[in-house]
Amino acid sequence: EPEVTQTPSHQVTQMGQEVILRCVPISNHLYFYWYRQILGQKVEFLVSFYNNEISEKSEIFDDQFSVERPDGSNFTLKIRSTKLEDSAMYFCASVKGSDRSNEQFFGPGTRLTVL
């Protein structure tokens, strides 16, 4: 069964460094999302992406964050200058077709640790 994949599974970085988290959504999916989950807290929406542009973004998704779909398969989240509070699990998700109410398929996540 097709699944969303994410790399790396764990990323450790120093405060102030740039990180790029990678996701490969399911191939015929059209909507893509990034979420984060700080340990012990709720899943928080960051951004959704459709038709090569940002569809919605939350207050968390400030100018330190950016997303890109550089080719037909990868979907990346870049954090330009990481802060301690960026430490969290980051999940990518994708939706089949253009109906956002369709089932979201989540990836296994990338654990980001900022030291």
Place this chain on the structure above:
Amino acid sequence: SQKIEQNSEALNIQEGKTATLTCNYTNYSPAYLQWYRQDPGRGPVFLLLIRENEKEKRKERLKVTFDTTLKQSLFHITASQPADSATYLCALEGGGGSYIPTFGRGTSLIVHP
């Protein structure tokens, strides 16, 4: 501001019983509500979606109800099994033309053999 409340205390039940989890919300009129399962260290897994004009949805041992007057959704697992032990999240979306999914903190379910 929008608020979603799920029982923060873990729900402990015996195998074979029906588990009922609650999701309450305020200051929100979602177009639909979703329930997810999340295991420790893993991503959420979609279970069911119910729209604002639907009262009830079923899938195998799962049942979801949605009361937009009470602003509440109930999630039931019948004939529960130890393998059902996980955290269950509700998420609301589509209110006021915004499609920003808002998740609750989740309720931990523990099914004892």
